[in-house]
Amino acid sequence: MSDRPRFITAEGFARIRAEYEQLFGSERPKLVETISWAAGNGDRSENGDYIYGRKRLREIDRRLGYLSKVMKNAKVVDPASQPDRDVIRFGATVELADEDDARRTLTLVGDDEADAGAGRIAWGSPMARALVGARVGDERIVRLPAGEKSWEVIAIAYPEGAIRAT
Structure with a gap:
């Protein structure tokens, strides 16, 4: 994604911000808690909660990075x-x-x-x-x-x- 301005409506910007806040403020903390609990259960190589949790955490972090760049480069047009x-x-x-x-x-x-x-x-x-x-x-x-x-x-x-x- 380039650093050129990305035109967006105020409604679209609000949807992107809401998704970011939901992922960062709600979904990610719950997932980190689940991963910590699963890691404490011992063998991680066969622990589905741990393996899936780490994979999902990477997906969320990647999406958060993308949404952050979009918001940074957004030029809200009314x-x-x-x-x-x-x-x-x-x-x-x-x-x-x-x-x-x-x-x-x-x-x-x-x-x-x-x-x-x-x-x-x-x-x-x-x-x-x-x-x-x-x-x-x-x-x-x-x-x-x-x-x-x-x-x-x-x-x-x-x-x-x-x-x-x-």
Whole structure:
């Protein structure tokens, strides 16, 4: 992960911080306690609690390190403060229609908060890059692994009111 800023919404930052706090403040201390108890039981080579606990502790520490870097490099952007709401930018919720008039609604979010199943696509994805700068009525051709597809911008919306990261 580079040290360049990573754009993220306040909501996405809050989710990452909550995961970090849950892992660091709750799950990790319980696991350390279990590992200490298991280590005191003698032979560690056949002690499932000890072996699994150490493996899980490494996974948690690796995830904590990643989340820490994400939070350090995060640049929280409030989509509600977007001055030009007629153009697709970071945080916009966009309604699109393809050639067959199939509708799709997407929100452009940071790479660390993307969830395609929920309609949140990464700011750096091919679809988002093709849409940035478009206005209602514009048609954009998106190059995807399955081939090119044309999408027309039907509506652009931004959230109302500022959301603050805690």
